[in-house]
Amino acid sequence: MKRYLETGNFAITEGAILAGCRFFAGYPITPATEIAEAMSRRLPQVGGIYLQGEDECAALHLCIGASLGGYKAMTATSGPGYILYADPYGWAIGCEIPLVVLNSGRVGPVSGITGAPGQGEFYLTRYPTQGGNFETIVLAPNSAQEAMAITVEAFYLSERFRTPVTILADQLITDGFEDISVPENEEEMKEMGFRTWPRKINRGPHFYPPTDEIDIPPVVLGHNTGALCSDWTPTEEGYDIEEVEAHHKHAYRLIYKIRNHRDLFNHLYEKKFMDDDPDLVVVSYGTPSRVVNTAVAKARQEGLKVGALRLINLWPFPDEHFQRSTKYLALELNWDGQLVREVQRAAGKDSEVHFTGCCGELPTVNDLIEIFEKILKGQPLARKGWQLEEW
Amino acid sequence: MKVRTEILASGFGGQGVVRLGQIIGEAAVKEGYRVTMLKSHGTEMRGGYVRSQVVISREPVDSPIVENPDIFAALSLAAYNSFKHLVTDGIILYDPAFVVEIDNTLTCIQKPVPAKDLSVENFGRPVFANTIMLGAISRHLDVLDRDVVLESILHVIPKFHEENKRAFEIGYSFFNGKK
DSSP, rough: EEEEEEEHHHHHHHHHHHHHHEEEEEEOTTTTHHHHHHHHHHHHHTOOEEEEESSSHHHHHHHHHHHHTEEEEEEEEEEEHHGGGHHHHHHHHHOOEEEEEEEEEEEEETTEEEEEEEOHHHHHHHHHSSSSSOOEEEEEEEEHHHHHHHHHHHHHHHHHHHHHEEEEEEEEHHHHEEEEEESSHHHHHTTTTOOOOOOOOBBOOOOOOOSSOOOOOOOOSTTTTOOOOSEEOTTTTTTTEHHHHHHHHHHHHHHHHHHHTTGGGSSSSESSSTTOOOOEEEESSTTTTHHHHHHHHHHHTTOOOEEEEEEEEEEEOGGGGSSSSEEEEEESSSSSSSSHHHHHHHHHHTEEEEEEOOSSSOOOOHHHHHHHHHTTOOOOOTTTTSGGGOO | OOEEEEEEEETTEEEEHHHHHHHHHHHHTTTTTTTEEEEEEESGGGGGGGEEEEEEESSSSSSSOOOOEEEEEESHHHHHHHHHGGGGSSEEEEEETTTTTTOOOOSSSSEEEEEEHHHHHHHSGGGGGGHHHHHHHHHOOTTTTTHHHHHHHHHHSSOOOOHHHHHHHHHHTTTTTTT
C-alpha cells in the first residue's frame, strides 16, 4: 500500500486502472480535467489507449466503440459535459454496453461556477438520455479514497449488469487533496474490499433473453462473434426491428435487470446514530455528508437526537431506508431541491420532510446545528441570504 | 493534540496559496496523519480570493471545512477581511505588504510576517514569500516536525532548493527573540 497526498482525480484514475480500465476518451473540463491528464500518462504505461474527443458526445461514443471492441472503458466530465452525453448514453443503455462515466458536479446551470461544488444532476443522472424504459445505476462517493473504491465498484457493476454506471462526485472530491492509500497488488485490493469482474464476450448471434438475468457477457463486435448492436429494437434472436411486443420485452430487461438485483447495492449506504430512533434524520450524499457527520456528532453532544443517513447508491433510489416515520432533512448542494423530492416520495405519509440547500460551498457545522435546532423545535427554516432584502 | 488541527491560507492567485496548503498536507501525510486539503480557485480573477483549507487529524477527517483555524495565513486584504472572524483561539499570520489594515477589535493573536519584503530583500524578488510564510507557519504548528515540512517543500517544489531552504529558515526564525 502506498500513501499519497493527492486529489480525487488521481484516486479515480488509479481506481479505474486497478479495475482493468484500458481505454479512456474525454474532453477536458474543470474539475475533471486532471483525470484525462492522468489517464493520458497512465494508460500507455499499462497497455491502454487514451483519446481526446472533439467534444463530450464524441468522447462517450468513442468509449462505446472501445467497449464494443472488448475494452473496459471510461470517460470523465462535469455537468456541462454530462448533458452532451445524452445520445451515446442512450446507445450504451439500449445496447447494454458496460461503461463507467464520472461526473464531477460544479455549480450550474450552464458554465456556472467552475471551481466550486454543486449537486445539480441528481435527476439528470437518473434520466441521462431520452425515451425512458430503463433504470440507471448511479454511485456517489464522499471522499477521494472512497472515489477510488467506488470507481472499482462501478466497473464491477457495469460488467455484471451490462450497462453504463455513473459516478456522481463533486468538485471538492475530484479537486480536493486527501491522504490516499493505493493498493499495490491483488491481495491489498481484496483487503480494501475492492472487487473486480473480468470482461467476458457474448459470442452471439442471439441477443439477451427478456428476463432480469445479469452476468450474461456483454456484446463484443468482431472476434467472429456475429453479435448485434443496433439503435432499433433488438430481438432475442439477434435481429433489429420496430415492434411493440419486442420492445416491451427489451424494456423489461433494461428496467428489471437492475431493479430486481437491489441486493447488490445493499452495502452502499451509511448510517450514523440511526439505531435509537432519531427525531431527525439528515439525508445527504457526496461531500456534504461529511459535514453532516461532524454536525450530527456535535448535535448529539448537545443533546439533539439527530441521525445521519448517507446514500452512496442514488439510483435505483433506496426507498427502503425511509420506512421510519420521523422528520427528514435533505441537505443538498443546490438551491432548487432535488434529492428532497425523492425523499418526499419514499418517506411515509406520517413523516415530515425538510430541505436545506447551499451551492458553491459546503454548509458549516454551525449552520447545520442551527437548522437541526429549528426543525426539532418546529420553527420554520429561513435560508441565509434567501430573502431578497438581504441582497 | 486536539482532535483536529486546522490551517487556512488565502490570498491572490499566483502567491502560492494552493502550494502552501499542499506542502503542509504532504508533511502531515509523511507524519502518518489523516489529511484533507480543499482548494478553491477560479473566481479569483473576477474579484474573489484563492483559499486552501487543511485539516490534520489522527482520526479520519469528516468535515473538510476549516471553521475555526489554528493558523490563518492572510496574504491579501480581501482574504483577511473574509476570514478573520473565523479565528477565535488561533493565530493570524499576515503579510503587511498586502494586509495594510488590521482589525484591532479581534481578540485572537495577530502577527505580521513581512514575507514579500523579506523575499525581495534576500533574493531580489518576491517569489519566495510563500516559503517564508511556510517557515513562519511551521514555527507555530506543533503537530508537524519542521524538518518534515522542509522536506515536503523540497518534494513539492521541484526547483530552487537552496533558495527555498534559506527562505524557510528566514520565516522559521523570524520570530526569534520576539513575543
